[in-house]
Amino acid sequence: MKQIIAGDIGGTHCRLALAQVDACSVTLRQQIDYPAQNFPDFETALGQFIQEHAAGETIEAACFAIAGPIRSQRATLTNLPWTLDSQQLQQRFGISQVHLINDFAANGYSLTVLGERDYYEIQAGESLSGNRVILGAGTGLGMALLADVQGKIQVRASEGGHMDFAPVDEEQDELLHFMHQELVRVSYEHVLSGPGLLRIYRYVASRQQVDTGMVSKATDPAAAISRRALSGEDPLAAHALELFFRLYGSCAANLALIGLATGGVYLAGGMAARLVKPLGQSGFVAAFNNKPPMSELLQNMPVKVITNPHAGLLGAAWYAGNR
Template sequence: MKYLLAGDLGGTKTLLRLVEVGSLTIVAFERSHQSRDYPGLVAIVQSFLAAAQVPLGLEIEIVSACFGIAGAVIDGASYLPNLDWHIDATKIASILEIPQVKLINDFVAIGYGIGQLRPEDLHTIQTGQPHQNAPKAVIGAGTGLGQGFLIHNGTDYQVVAAEGGHTDFAARSIAEFELWQYICTHKQIARVSTERVVSGPGIVSIYQYLRDKSHFSETPEVANVVKLWESPSENAVDPTALISALAIAKTDPLCQATMQMFVSAYGAEAGNLALKILPYGGIYLAGGIAAKNLALFTDGTFTTAFNHKGRVSHLLGNIPVHVILTPQVGLLGAVAQAAQLHSMR
C-alpha cells in the first residue's frame, strides 16, 4: 500500500502520521514520540514505521513525506536549537528510501493547516472584522515561540516562515525590565529574546523572577517541583502545567501573577506581529499553552496587551484573534504539503 508520511517535529514531541494516497482525511496510523528520547528524526521515523507494520502489514511504501520542523529550514536542511539536531531532507530520503522528502518550518505547516480547520477547532477571543483574502498570521508559544504569516496570491494562500521569536524582548514596564535583567543574570547572557519570556521555559523564568524579587511566597507544592527543575535531577518535571493550573484555580497568588505577566507579554508580542503584517484575515494562536489555558486567555489580559499600541491601537481592534484548539493543525498542513509534493512528480 502506498502512503504519505507527515510529521510535526517540536522540541518536546514529534507527531507522525501515515495516510493513504488519495485518502488524506483518513488516518492509517499515527503516533506521538518524545523528541529527546531519540538521537534524531531518522530514528523516530524508523521506530514509527516499525510500529506501523503491526496494524498495516509489512508492505508500507512511502511515496512522499513532509515534516514540519521547529526551526528555520534553509536549502532543505534545518538545525533545531532546542534539540541540537541537524536535519537534511536529502539524507533522510536516502536513508529511509523515500522518493521525495520536504522540510518546512513548523509554523509554515500550521499555516497550511489553518485552511483545513473546522469551526470547532477554533476559539475566538477577539471577533474583529475579517477581510476576505487579507493576510493572516500565526504565533504560538510552546518550547519556543513560533511565528509565520500567510499572503494570498490571488488563488490561494502562500505561507511564509518567520523567526520572530528570536527578536529582542521589549520590556513595557519596570517589572518587565527587571525581568529582563533577572534573566540576563540568571542565564548568564547579554541579550534576551522574546521566546525567553513568551514560551513554556519563559513561564518558569517569570515565576523564578517573581519568587526572588517580589513579595510573593512559594507554596510547598510548587516549590518542590521548581526546585527539582532547577537541579540536574532526572526526576525533574516541567513546572509550567502546575503553575498554570494553580493560576486558573486561583489558589496560588505567585502562580496567578506569573501567568498574568506571561499572558500579557504574549498578547503584546502577538500585537507586535500584527502591526507588522496587519493580518485582517485573522491572527491564530497555536501551541498547547493557549489551548490548554483558555481561561487565562479570555479574561481580557491578552487582548488588552494585544491592542495597547499607542497611537495605532485602533488598527488592531478589527483583527480577529483565534486560539487553535487542535494540536494536530501542523500535521494537517504537513499532509497537504506531502500530497502536493507527490502530485508534482
Template sequence: MNTQLLYGDIGGTKTILQLAEIAEGGIRECRTQRYDSAAFATFSDILQDFLGQATTQPPPAACFAVAGPIAAQQATLTNLPWQISSAHIAHAFSIPSVKLINDFEAVALAIENLPGSDLITLQAGQPHAQAMRVVLGAGTGMGVAWLTPANNRYFAWPTEAGHIDFAPVTPLQISLLESLQNRFGHVSVERLLSGAGLTHIFKFLQQSTAASSDLPLIQLGEDSGAAIAALAQTQRHPIAIQALELFAAIYGAYAGNLALAGLCRGGVYIAGGIAPKIIDILSAGGFMHAFHAKGRFSALLHEIPVHVVTNPAIGLLGARQEAFRLLDNGP
C-alpha cells in the same frame, strides 16, 4: 492500489508521525505514533522505529514539519541537537519525494482549512478578505509564520521572530527583563513566551516577593509551565496566577506587534500547546488589553480578528497537506 503518505510534526518535546492512505473516499489515517523526542539520538532513529513496524512498501511522498530553521532542505532543531536532511531521509528510507518545512509553516498552511469549531475567538474584529494573516504560538519555543494571499489561496512563510528582542512595557516587565539579562545577556521573546518562559516569570515573581510573602518557596525545573498552570488553576496559588497574567500580557503585546508589522487584517491566530490550556487567562482581558495598547494605532488593533487554535494536531494537518501536494508537484 491505494497510495500512502508519510508525514510528521517534529518538536523539541515530542515527535508525532502518521501514515495515511489515499483512496477514492479521501485520506484515511492508518497509523499514528507519538515519541519523546529527547529519548532518541536522531530523528532517523525514530523514523526507523516507525517504518520498521509498517507492513507496506515505503510511501512515495513524505513531509515533516520541523521545529527549527530550514536551509537547502536541511534543518537543525532549535531545542534539540538533531540535524535532519530531506536528501538523507529519501536515500536511507527509499522515499522518492521528501520535504522539510518549518513547524509553524505547517501550522500556517492548515489555518485556511480549519473548521470554526477548532477556533476560540478573542476578538471578531472586521476581517478583510485576502489580507495578511499571522500565526504565532508558545510551546517548547515561540513559533511565528506569515500567511500572504495570492491567486485565491494563502502562502506560508516561516520566520524566527520568536528570537527578536523582548520589549517590556511596564515597570514590572522592565525589572523582569533586567533579571533575565543578568542571566542570559540577550533576552528574546521566546525567553518569556514558552514553557520555560513561564517558569522564568514565576521564579522572578517568587524571588521578588520572597521577603514579604509567607508562601513556601516552590522549587521548579527549567521548563515547568504545565506545573505552574496547574498551581494557578487548581490550587489558586497567587504567584502562579500572577505569573500567568503577566505571561498573557506579554503575549498580547507581542501578538499586537506582529499584527502591526504585517498589517494583518486577515487575522491573528494563536496556536501552540500553551494557549488552549490557559484559555481562561487569555479570555480574561489582560491579553487583549495589551494587544490593543498601541497608542495612536489602538483603533486599528480593535479591527483585527484574534483567534486561539484549539486543535492540537494542526501542525500534523499542515504537513499532511504538503505531503499530498508532493504527489503531484514533487519537492
C-alpha cells in the same frame, strides 16, 4: 489520494502520522507521539514508526515540520540535538519526495484544511480577507507570516520568536532586568515559552523573596505553575500567568502589525490550547489592542486559538500532498 508520512517535531515531542491527502482534505490514519528524548536521532524514530505503523504501505511523499531554521533542505532543531537532511531521509527510507518545512509554516498550511470547530475565538474583529499571522508558545516561540495571494495561502517561515524582548511598562522593565542577570540577550522566546513562564514565576517570586525550588524541580514546571495559578492555591503563580498572557498579547500584536494581519491572528501550540479559556479571560486582548496609534486597526483583527492538537501534522501532510 496520496499516501503521505507527516511529522511535527519540536523540542519535546516527535509526532508522526500516516495520512491520505488531496487538494482539499487530509485524513490522519495512524498517529504516534514519541517523547523526543527517547531517541538519539530522528532517523531512529522514523524507522521505528515505519516498521510499526507503515510497513508494506506505498509512501508517495513525506513532510517533516521542524522547530528551527531550514537551509537547503537540511535542519538542526533549535531545542533538540537532532539534524535532518531530506536527501539522506529519501535514500535511507526509499521515499521519492521528502520535504522539510518550519513547524509554524506547517501550522500555517493547516488553515487550508481546518474548520471553525478547530478554533476558539478570543477577539471577533472583522471578517476580512488579507494577510494572516500565526504564532505560538511551547518549548520555544514559533511564528509565521501568511500572505493572501488571489485567495490562496502562501506561508513565509520566520524566526521572529528570537526578536529582542520589548517591555511596555515598569513591571516588564523589571522583568527584563531580572532576566539580564542570567542572559546576555533576552528574546521573546526567553519569555513566551514553557521555560519563559518559569522565568516569569521566578521573577515574581523574587519580588516577594519566596523560594521557587519546589516548582522549579517539577517534571514540567510550566504545567505546575499553570495548575497552581488556576487552582487558586498560589497567588504568585496566578500573577505570573497573567503577566505571561499580557506579554503574549503584546507580542502577538507586534507580529500582527508586521504582517498587517487584517485576515486574522492565530495562536497555535500546546500552551494556548491548554489554557484557552483563561487566556480569553485574561489581559491578553487588552495588551494586544494597546498599541496606539494602531489600536483601532488591531481591534478589527480577528484573534483565534487553534484548538486542534494535530494542526502541525495536518499542515505538513497537506504540504507534502500538494507539491
